[in-house]
Amino acid sequence: MDKPGLRERKKQRTREALIDAAHELFCTNGYEATTIDQIAEAVEVSSRTFFRYFTSKEDVALSLADEQVTAILDAFAAQPADMPVLTAMRTAAVQVVRSSETQARFHSLQNLISASPALTAARIERGTARFDTLARLVGARMGVDPAQDPRPYLVASVALCAVPTAIDAWRAAGHQAPESELIRQAFDLLSTGLDYPATPTGSQ
Amino acid sequence: MDKPGLRERKKQRTREALIDAAHELFCTNGYEATTIDQIAEAVEVSSRTFFRYFTSKEDVALSLADEQVTAILDAFAAQPADMPVLTAMRTAAVQVVRSSETQARFHSLQNLISASPALTAARIERGTARFDTLARLVGARMGVDPAQDPRPYLVASVALCAVPTAIDAWRAAGHQAPESELIRQAFDLLSTGLDYPATPTGSQ
DNA sequence: ACGACACTTGTCATGAGATGACAGAATGAG
DNA sequence: CTCATTCTGTCATCTCATGACAAGTGTCGT
Numbered sequence: 001m002d003k004p005g006l007r008e009r010k011k012q013r014t015r016e017a018l019i020d021a022a023h024e025l026f027c028t029n030g031y032e033a034t035t036i037d038q039i040a041e042a043v044e045v046s047s048r049t050f051f052r053y054f055t056s057k058e059d060v061a062l063s064l065a066d067e068q069v070t071a072i073l074d075a076f077a078a079q080p081a082d083m084p085v086l087t088a089m090r091t092a093a094v095q096v097v098r099s100s101e102t103q104a105r106f107h108s109l110q111n112l113i114s115a116s117p118a119l120t121a122a123r124i125e126r127g128t129a130r131f132d133t134l135a136r137l138v139g140a141r142m143g144v145d146p147a148q149d150p151r152p153y154l155v156a157s158v159a160l161c162a163v164p165t166a167i168d169a170w171r172a173a174g175h176q177a178p179e180s181e182l183i184r185q186a187f188d189l190l191s192t193g194l195d196y197p198a199t200p201t202g203s204q
Numbered sequence: 205m206d207k208p209g210l211r212e213r214k215k216q217r218t219r220e221a222l223i224d225a226a227h228e229l230f231c232t233n234g235y236e237a238t239t240i241d242q243i244a245e246a247v248e249v250s251s252r253t254f255f256r257y258f259t260s261k262e263d264v265a266l267s268l269a270d271e272q273v274t275a276i277l278d279a280f281a282a283q284p285a286d287m288p289v290l291t292a293m294r295t296a297a298v299q300v301v302r303s304s305e306t307q308a309r310f311h312s313l314q315n316l317i318s319a320s321p322a323l324t325a326a327r328i329e330r331g332t333a334r335f336d337t338l339a340r341l342v343g344a345r346m347g348v349d350p351a352q353d354p355r356p357y358l359v360a361s362v363a364l365c366a367v368p369t370a371i372d373a374w375r376a377a378g379h380q381a382p383e384s385e386l387i388r389q390a391f392d393l394l395s396t397g398l399d400y401p402a403t404p405t406g407s408q
Numbered sequence: 409a410c411g412a413c414a415c416t417t418g419t420c421a422t423g424a425g426a427t428g429a430c431a432g433a434a435t436g437a438g
Numbered sequence: 439c440t441c442a443t444t445c446t447g448t449c450a451t452c453t454c455a456t457g458a459c460a461a462g463t464g465t466c467g468t
Contacts, residue, residue: 117329120329135377150393157369158370169332169335169360173339173350186354190358193395193397194289
């Protein structure tokens with residue numbers, strides 16, 4: 001059981017308390033309107049201590065989203081090796097997101113991110129940090145060298161950058177549907193190519 | 205010709221001087237290491253004045269890239285209406301980028317952006333501001349309603365987000381080629397779909 | 409050419425985000 | 439209990455960013 005030790009547990013509790021307080025304040029007052037001092041005060045630690053747990057305000061806001069991305073990448077690596085790349089990517093993303101969608105926290109986090117340009121940008125920035133990881137996974141699955149063939153990087157950037165962004169924009173434009181469904185549609189379109197002449201999609 | 209007036213011209217000169225000084229300092233010392241004070245001092249204005257021309261440090265760094273995106277969107281709108289969407293997008297991007305590639309400034313700007321996560325994220329964020337514009341253009345060209353069909357948004361996010369990011373990553377991974385060539389390859393892959401089994405691409 | 413007006417700029421002040429240095433308190437090991 | 443490690447708070451500092459106000463400069467009508 002690797003006895004966690006009192007110290008470890010206390011740290012973990014502080015960390016989660018900071019996340020909780022931050023998200024509550026963010027949802028109530030908005031992301032930019034919330035200050036680090038408020039978050040720290042709500043947990044009764046100094047603002048300096050906040051920065052020992054999170055490197056920035058974005059960090060605490062996106063920590064949960066980060067875990068989700070990790071889960072998706074793990075699920076992706078676990079898909080059968082003979083499954084086409086985008087299919088594996090879609091399956092992994094849909095699995096993880098679908099299991100999150102029942103949690104209220106998931107939705108408030110999505111709204112928070114879409115409502116704040118700073119958070120939207122930060123999410124992409126964090127995605128970028130995983131590019132190499134994902135590109136290597138994709139390259140291995142396709143059996144190509146990412147330094148020679150652009151497709152692994154293209155797939156990685158589409159998955160980590162284009163799809164989330166497109167979904168944000170599409171929902172902002174008024175379309176309502178479960179996120180997992182939007183993800184599914186986006187990947188399906190990508191695997192068949194985007195350049196088809198107009199033939200009404202998906203729903204009919 | 206709408207005599208610009210002395211005031212207008214002076215403003216324009218200050219603006220360009222700030223851009224010049226900023227880029228020179230960025231290239232010499234790096235983006236994060238350069239402070240607004242240094243930029244303002246180099247042009248002999250107050251740092252307060254800097255913020256009357258640019259809303260942020262990112263703003264001055266990306267102002268040139270912004271003009272390029274504008275040029276690409278204009279070129280896109282000017283393509284023949286019966287040309288497939290991604291083909292039009294590719295043609296527009298390749299045209300504009302190819303005409304920039306001879307300028308040393310273009311390359312240093314690319315390097316600057318790829319070297320700084322903050323700038324990379326900011327570039328995407330600025331792309332987001334054009335999403336609706338591009339999605340409308342794409343929707344019109346495809347003859348579909350962007351609120352009903354996800355493809356316009358997917359195309360927009362791929363063009364403004366995935367392609368630049370993928371190119372950055374691909375070059376960071378060691379592949380060398382003119383940017384316009386990378387753009388061409390990326391769009392060609394997207395129009396045929398990414399999900400094909402491995403068949404060595406482009407170069408042969 | 410002169411003067412009223414609008415626009416641009418500098419100075420000052422302020423606030424939030426982020427980081428380094430150091431001392432003191434809590435915790436774990438012996 | 440004692441010592442060393444680790445965590446935390448306080449203080450100082452820096453950079454980015456913005457508001458308020460006064461002073462300087464260009465513009466335009468007369």
